[in-house]
Amino acid sequence: xxxxxxxxxxxxxxxxxxxxxxxxxxxxxxxxxxxxxxxxxxxxxxxxxxxxxxxxxxxxxxxxxxxxxxxxxxxxxxxxxxxxxxxxxxxxxxxxxxxxxxxxxxxxxxxxxxxxxxxxxxxxxxxxxxxxxxxxxxxxxxxxxxxxxxxxxxxxxxxxxxxxxxxxxxxxxxxxxxxxxxxxxxxxxxxxxxxxxxxxxxxxxxxxxxxxxxxxxxxxxxxxxxxxxxxxxxxxxxxxxxxxxxxxxxxxxxxxxxxxxxxxxxxxxxxxxxxxxxxxxxxxxxxxxxxxxxxxxxxxxxxxxxxxxxxxxxxxxxxxxxxxxxxxxxxxxxxx
Amino acid sequence: xxxxxxxxxxxxxxxxxxxxxxxxxxxxxxxxxxxxxxxxxxxxxxxxxxxxxxx
Numbered sequence: 001x002x003x004x005x006x007x008x009x010x011x012x013x014x015x016x017x018x019x020x021x022x023x024x025x026x027x028x029x030x031x032x033x034x035x036x037x038x039x040x041x042x043x044x045x046x047x048x049x050x051x052x053x054x055x056x057x058x059x060x061x062x063x064x065x066x067x068x069x070x071x072x073x074x075x076x077x078x079x080x081x082x083x084x085x086x087x088x089x090x091x092x093x094x095x096x097x098x099x100x101x102x103x104x105x106x107x108x109x110x111x112x113x114x115x116x117x118x119x120x121x122x123x124x125x126x127x128x129x130x131x132x133x134x135x136x137x138x139x140x141x142x143x144x145x146x147x148x149x150x151x152x153x154x155x156x157x158x159x160x161x162x163x164x165x166x167x168x169x170x171x172x173x174x175x176x177x178x179x180x181x182x183x184x185x186x187x188x189x190x191x192x193x194x195x196x197x198x199x200x201x202x203x204x205x206x207x208x209x210x211x212x213x214x215x216x217x218x219x220x221x222x223x224x225x226x227x228x229x230x231x232x233x234x235x236x237x238x239x240x241x242x243x244x245x246x247x248x249x250x251x252x253x254x255x256x257x258x259x260x261x262x263x264x265x266x267x268x269x270x271x272x273x274x275x276x277x278x279x280x281x282x283x284x285x286x287x288x289x290x291x292x293x294x295x296x297x298x299x300x301x302x303x304x305x306x307x308x309x310x311x312x313x314x315x316x317x318x319x320x321x322x323x324x325x326x327x328x329x330x331x332x333x334x335x336x
Numbered sequence: 337x338x339x340x341x342x343x344x345x346x347x348x349x350x351x352x353x354x355x356x357x358x359x360x361x362x363x364x365x366x367x368x369x370x371x372x373x374x375x376x377x378x379x380x381x382x383x384x385x386x387x388x389x390x391x
Contacts, residue, residue: 171380178377211371277383329383 001040001298004030006056011137012070012286013045019291019324025298036060036067041298044069045290047140050076054083057094066093066297070290072102074145074185081190087305094305098293100285101126101204101259102187104278106309107317108261108328109192112274116265119196122203123262124188125170127179129209132255134282138208139217141282145184145206147221153189153202164218168205172258173279173329180214181205191307198265209257257282260331275331284326292320 003020007013008029020027020043028039032052036042042060044053044067053076057067071080080096087094097103105124113119128138146164153159167182184206192202208214258279265272278285289308296302302311318328 169377173383177379276386328386330386331381331383333381334379 002026002028002038003294003298004028004034004036004039004042006030006032006042006044006052007046010045010047011283012047012290015283015287016043016045016070016290016294019287020294023291023295025295032056033059036063036065039063039065041065041294042067043290043294044071045287046071048073048076050079050083053080057083061087061092061094064092066095066300066302068093068095068098068290068293068297068302070099070103070286070293071096072099072141072187072286074150074187077102077187077190081187081307084305084307089304091305093297093302093311095293095297095302095308095311097187097191097307097309098290100278100289102191103289103293103308104285104321104326105188105204105259105261106192106195106307107312107314108276108278109188109263110195110309111314111318112261112263112276113196113265115274116263116267116272118198119263119265120199120271121201121262121264122188122192122196122199123201123264124186124204124259125172125181125262126184126204126206126257126259127170127172127176127181127209128206128257128282129255130213131210132281134255134257137286138257138282139213142206142208142214142217143221145186146182146218148185150183150185150204151189152183152204153193153199156200158189162222164221166205167207170205170260171331172260173277175254176209176256176258176279179207179209180211181207182218187307191310195310255281257285259285275333277329277331278326279329280326284324288321288324288326289317291324292317295320 003025005017008017017027033055036059053069060067084094084096109122130138148163149160150163152161161183163185164182167180169178170181171178184204186204188204189202193199256279260277262273262275
């Protein structure tokens, strides 16, 4: 099988290309929009640049080649969703949101929902560490997600909230433990309500593991009025020294990042919350779901276009990530 | 002690400032302790490996 990787010059792209090669796929780096003839899958590891991804997906589609995207950039979400929804059933698959959040988050939500008769609330919480080798990527993700206005799904309708607000403490698997998270811009509130018709609320919250850096980033993110990649990069540059100083001051004893999905609904007469989570290094969380999606697409095991969670089942997807070392954990509550 | 205080040349404004600063310092210490305590709060439960979803 042959895979083409777009954005292979980035750290994430290099990692995805390496993992695909290790999985036995002949992997070649191509530019966005380049011909997809002869490939079994086109994999995009771009962050942002939805127009480049759409051009590449169209080029892939013209040769009947599936296209998978790990783009988690909140600014790109709406354009990519609209493009995926415009695809016909007979077209080659275009699968978006093949990351950890969005991506694995939706799959875990669907897995949890199986234990419920109806889903009322879905909350995705993530935390990134700025202490390890992925600190710059973690910072960029947090800055982008915690600035501007976030779409949330409340009382059965989409609404906008100020990102970086409504903080709460969430318990992640060890060694992360309790961490503060705030409303974050994300793709899940746009897509998950479609998977659970009775749901009233879908919200994504995110944060930084190191409290001091987290507070500083939120302060900066709240001042960025144009929540675009460009303005964030400018703000990151301007405040870069300050953040670096804070990183030195607020180092954590570990560099783990993680995500937790809480699905609340009814089971019989009772209200029940199922909580699932993953914890790993940010580079693994970013790349492993994309690699597994690409392998499934290359094998022809993904049919139709849309978000990752709508195109695969937990049974077909989770063994691939478990095999690569990402373990899913479930919370047994003290009171249950 | 009482004599020292009486003899002090520190004026009323300075005394008030010291009181405010002292209270602020106490507040900061209390905040730090509260946050530390909250961070080491009891776990919500036990995370268990889900294992293979096909099983």
